[in-house]
Amino acid sequence: MTEISRRAAIGATLALPLAAPSLRAQALTKLRVSVIPVLDVAPLHAAIRHGYFAAEGIEIDTSTTAGGATGLPGVVAGQFRMAFTNTVSALLGVREGLDFRFVAPAVRSQPNPPDSMAILVRKGSGITNGKQLEGKRVASNTRNNIVWLRGMAWIDKTGGEWRKVNAVEVPFPQMADALAGGQIDAGLFSEPFVTAALQAHGDKLERIGWFIHETAPASSVAQYVAMKEDAERNAEVFERFARGLAKGTDWVNERLGKPELLELISGFSRVPVERLRDCAFTVYVKEVTEAEIAEVIATMTKFGLGGRFPEPSQLIFRTAKA
Amino acid sequence: MRRFTSGFWLILALLALWEVSARAGWVDSPNWPPLTHVLAALLRDTASGEIPMLVGSTLARMFAGLAGGTVAGVAMGLLFGASPLAARVLGPTVELVRPIPIPAIIPPLVLFLGLDNGMKISIAAITAFFPVLTNTAQGLRAVEADQLAMARTFGVPAWRRLFLVTLPAILPYVLAGLRVALALALVTTVVAEMIAGEQGVGHYLVLMQFAGRAEEMYAAVLVLAALGYALNRGFLWLERRLIGWFFATGRDG
Numbered sequence: 001m002t003e004i005s006r007r008a009a010i011g012a013t014l015a016l017p018l019a020a021p022s023l024r025a026q027a028l029t030k031l032r033v034s035v036i037p038v039l040d041v042a043p044l045h046a047a048i049r050h051g052y053f054a055a056e057g058i059e060i061d062t063s064t065t066a067g068g069a070t071g072l073p074g075v076v077a078g079q080f081r082m083a084f085t086n087t088v089s090a091l092l093g094v095r096e097g098l099d100f101r102f103v104a105p106a107v108r109s110q111p112n113p114p115d116s117m118a119i120l121v122r123k124g125s126g127i128t129n130g131k132q133l134e135g136k137r138v139a140s141n142t143r144n145n146i147v148w149l150r151g152m153a154w155i156d157k158t159g160g161e162w163r164k165v166n167a168v169e170v171p172f173p174q175m176a177d178a179l180a181g182g183q184i185d186a187g188l189f190s191e192p193f194v195t196a197a198l199q200a201h202g203d204k205l206e207r208i209g210w211f212i213h214e215t216a217p218a219s220s221v222a223q224y225v226a227m228k229e230d231a232e233r234n235a236e237v238f239e240r241f242a243r244g245l246a247k248g249t250d251w252v253n254e255r256l257g258k259p260e261l262l263e264l265i266s267g268f269s270r271v272p273v274e275r276l277r278d279c280a281f282t283v284y285v286k287e288v289t290e291a292e293i294a295e296v297i298a299t300m301t302k303f304g305l306g307g308r309f310p311e312p313s314q315l316i317f318r319t320a321k322a
Numbered sequence: 323m324r325r326f327t328s329g330f331w332l333i334l335a336l337l338a339l340w341e342v343s344a345r346a347g348w349v350d351s352p353n354w355p356p357l358t359h360v361l362a363a364l365l366r367d368t369a370s371g372e373i374p375m376l377v378g379s380t381l382a383r384m385f386a387g388l389a390g391g392t393v394a395g396v397a398m399g400l401l402f403g404a405s406p407l408a409a410r411v412l413g414p415t416v417e418l419v420r421p422i423p424i425p426a427i428i429p430p431l432v433l434f435l436g437l438d439n440g441m442k443i444s445i446a447a448i449t450a451f452f453p454v455l456t457n458t459a460q461g462l463r464a465v466e467a468d469q470l471a472m473a474r475t476f477g478v479p480a481w482r483r484l485f486l487v488t489l490p491a492i493l494p495y496v497l498a499g500l501r502v503a504l505a506l507a508l509v510t511t512v513v514a515e516m517i518a519g520e521q522g523v524g525h526y527l528v529l530m531q532f533a534g535r536a537e538e539m540y541a542a543v544l545v546l547a548a549l550g551y552a553l554n555r556g557f558l559w560l561e562r563r564l565i566g567w568f569f570a571t572g573r574d575g
Contacts, residue, residue: 037529037532037533062520063437063518063519064525064529065517065518065519073429073432074432074437077433079432079433079436079437172532173353173531173534174353176351177351177353180350180351196534200351200352201350201351269529270529270530270533270535271533272534272535275534
């Protein structure tokens with residue numbers, strides 16, 4: 001092989017992976033969606049794997065961010081067409097004047113226990129309610145999100161004054177160690193970290209409540225959010241997304257507790273299947289209702305996150321309605 | 323074969339302490355797995371090809387950034403040396419921007435450059451730019467005036483003086499800057515991967531952390547340690563080959 005042709009061959013090999021995606025993109029409309037690797041995005045991955053989006057002529061490119069909060073800012077900046085986000089964070093953006101719209105449903109809390117979020121304390125601490133948590137350190141993964149809001153609501157409901165609680169931020173992966181080690185007095189956990197904490201420190205930790213289910217059963221937890229302008233201008237793209245996602249939701253709901261679903265979730269989250277088997281799941285839903293958004297806004301207002309919000313009916317794009 | 327130094331034995335002792343502390347339950351947490359489990363995970367994900375792929379992609383981004391940042395740093399350094407006006411105008415800005423921790427500017431870079439290669443390569447480039455720039459500027463002051471004057475006397479044109487006299491003379495300084503940049507660029511590239519996107523060792527590390535798989539997470543940490551060490555050793559080897567004359571004149575000590 002001469003030097004020139006070898007160079008050309010190497011050049012072509014290097015250029016191939018760069019050229020391939022753009023060729024594919026001509027066939028399918030590509031949508032970039034920000035997600036977090038949690039059980040709640042199982043329908044999205046099911047729809048990708050089983051070709052429900054491809055059947056709608058769209059290709060979903062997920063961008064997983066485990067720790068950071070690049071989702072909503074990324075939607076505003078145009079890096080993502082959509083972000084999977086908890087309802088409170090989305091509504092706080094709306095309150096600050098960002099034109100977010102709920103374009104597709106995701107999950108609600110369970111109507112009956114077990115729920116996917118739980119408050120854990122150390123065994124022997126004697127803490128069983130919010131009243132006893134006054135002056136104590138209570139951890140949520142982030143302040144001012146759905147976990148924090150429902151945690152404060154649980155403290156309020158069980159007789160505590162939420163303003164007297166010392167709320168601290170601890171990432172989910174470190175929460176169990178921080179609680180067992182005594183750095184915090186209670187943790188607001190989400191699955192699969194509830195199961196992991198009880199498996200690893202079952203002798204030291206115990207669950208004293210399902211804080212979302214007990215304060216707001218079957219309430220709004222998370223949705224897919226896009227910018228209003230994009231949703232209105234490209235409504236047809238979001239309709240196709242919602243249709244594909246709905247099929248993914250059906251697929252998941254038909255396989256709750258089955259190995260197929262656990263393997264799917266383990267595939268994208270890398271959580272071992274053995275742990276997922278013991279996890280409590282959220283409820284995968286197919287619509288966002290005005291009532292559930294109104295309830296979140298009312299609860300936010302009660303716990304210091306109030307402000308001027310548009311009517312819930314305006315915030316829910318038609319693709320997310322039943 | 324060279325005999326093992328006491329430093330080597332210390333590393334072995336620390337690794338043994340890791341294994342024992344996890345096995346004996348001195349640290350009671352699944353986030354402190356025994357070293358042998360970590361090594362098993364490392365072996366598994368290396369054999370599956372996942373870790374080699376991730377390391378390759380992280381290194382590709384890091385080296386692309388290093389190359390860009392080095393070229394820009396040398397160019398800017400030469401400009402500073404050639405034009406006192408440029409140094410006066412741009413100097414304060416460079417001095418203000420230089421101390422900013424690179425991870426702090428990742429969010430705005432995400433805004434402007436997105437979450438993929440463009441942003442991460444830029445991070446590595448910015449990391450490399452400043453140490454190379456300062457060292458280039460310093461190297462220029464060390465170029466011997468006699469050499470330049472002689473070249474001028476012999477009628478060597480300016481652009482050839484640059485390549486024949488100035489650049490070889492400042493090479494040791496540029497390489498010293500590059501060595502600093504190399505260590506920093508690995509850090510910042512991985513941090514950028516941890517914050518955004520689904521790429522490289524950094525993303526693997528965070529994903530495994532959130533999946534509660536401490537073995538894989540520490541495997542990534544071990545990979546990064548080995549990578550940092552190997553890069554530095556490789557660089558020293560390259561430096562000896564490129565600028566042996568510099569060390570031969572005894573100017574390194």
